[in-house]
Amino acid sequence: MPEPLLRASGLVRYFDVSAPWLNRVLERKPRAVVKAVDGIDFEIGRGETFSLVGESGCGKSTVARLAVGLYRPTRGRIEFDGTDLATVGSRREMLPIRRRLQMIFQDPYASLNPRWRVREIIAEPLRTHRLLSGAALDERVDELLTQVKLDPADGEKYPHEFSGGQRQRISIARALAANPEFLVADEPTSALDVSVQAQILNLMKDLQRDLGLTYLFISHNLAVVSHVSDRVGVMYLGRLVEVGEAREIFRAPRHPYTRLLLDTIPDLKMTRREREPVGGEVPSPIDPPEGCAFHPRCPFANERCRRERPELLAAGKSAVACHAAEEGRL
């Protein structure tokens, strides 16, 4: 792997979702904490695409927000090019780092200000970071619009005049404005139709190749993840259960949860492979199961899985957090 640009070590983020103080006192309700991210480690190499995949509530979006400094970790470190984002104190110190990492959100309807012209939206990062002004600024915005395959004249329009796919292009242009090195894309195509999704995924690949970008890609769609990623981390209830090269994980998944996820993908080529839908649902992250969080749904679970939390251990080219994989019971 190339030299890491982003490194998370022992990353933890809890959210306090307790009832208000008075209710806790009067109704004797206990404190409740959502363990959204519960101790994960990963590295993203310069120029690569690392994807986090998992179902709702597994903590993948929380990691995305931690990675751009929108949340502070409860514990652990998240380092961008050697700087721990949690120790950056003031807004002023954060500003030069923030220029280098940008985010694309899922909903292109909610993430663009409806009262601003597209030109203003794309120029905002350039103004905030005082990079350009006047004619040079206009020129840069035109260049960005062209880069995302829109017309420079589109800059004079408002977001509502665009379709979902075009809005996502505007979000990408804005994210690219300040020449970042690192882009976090949180479900960037989940709200889009498949043919539009293909356009956006192709565009993101082209931009990565042309500009040498590093991506953290968050998605629940395994087929999309397998298409865009160099390496993949599979998350379940705030933990990484398997990390490795995308090709390896999709060819020979090791963790039972990864196997379950792969098994749930509808079979487009209709090979008439009989799928065995695994029962059960993701438990609540407020009260995750003891030991391995996946054990209540796992066909290989034994006493040790119920008791002892598995650590992420190297297994071939990947790393897997599973007692059964470690003991060769799979």
Add this chain to the structure above:
Amino acid sequence: MTPLLEVSRLRVEFATRRGPLVAVDDISFTIAPGEVLGVVGESGAGKSLTGAAIIGLLEPPGRIAGGEIRLAGRRIDNLPPEEMRRIRGREIGAIFQDPLTSLNPLYTVGRQLVETIRVHSSLGGREAREHALQLLKEVGIPAAEQRIDQYPHQFSGGMRQRVVIALALAANPRLIIADEPTTALDVSIQAQIIALLKRLCREHGTSVMLVTHDMGVIAETADRVAVMYAGRIVEIGPVWEVVHAPQHPYTVGLMGSIPILGETRERLVQIEGAMPRLTAIPPGCPFNPRCPHVFDRCRSERPELVPAGASRAACWLHLGAERPVHA
């Protein structure tokens, strides 16, 4: 075999100040007893409106402006609302994307089921509850005896969708219209719900019209598939054929744009542009501005569905089949 559902030249319009907008434009198809017909298309293609028109739940200003819908030979598109209501639930069940919109948050799941059963049958209170319990067990709700007296908010998303399926099946309808039944669910739950729907419909001999944007769900579930684009059916045929040998250039592009696990392609097939808005549907074939094979006739004359391979496609390329479509 006589079809259970027969839709012929259905047209759905929205009245606006600037004249009617045509959302579903002259479409025809049939569903045989026990058959699962998938209807696939992107947002705004008219697939959900087609479903809503069939069950008589078009929201004004939308209305059926032409054509006929027949259920087991009986015309149902012009029935008075009261009569249509009796058909809904009894003859045609419905499953929607968001289970919370189909369930009343103020009543227990059991009460809603019992009510539905009693409206459509002559069962007494106790028997209806017995039947409700059996339905909940059939759709795989664990501890159904306890959960029958719980409220919808006490169920997870996947369990709620199971309750909705139980409700849709309560009166043993002959046709179920399922509009994006798995879209709001997580992938592992999605697989459970698809398997359930497939099994129940097979056991009960129910026909299904499965509306979805997800070609994968269709490939796994449907017998035949209709591909919609800008309010029209552009291709209809057996699922295997449409997936492996798509005939309409739009279907070819659509299939190529889906990333497939284990297939390493540098780029996905890209259909340039976007589906036209209803206010600006081009003359001739609605796909012509985006079509890589477009020629003069496509811009002026609207193509009808003609035989193409094992399917039928609305494309001038297939008239006389002088030119094959290449991906």
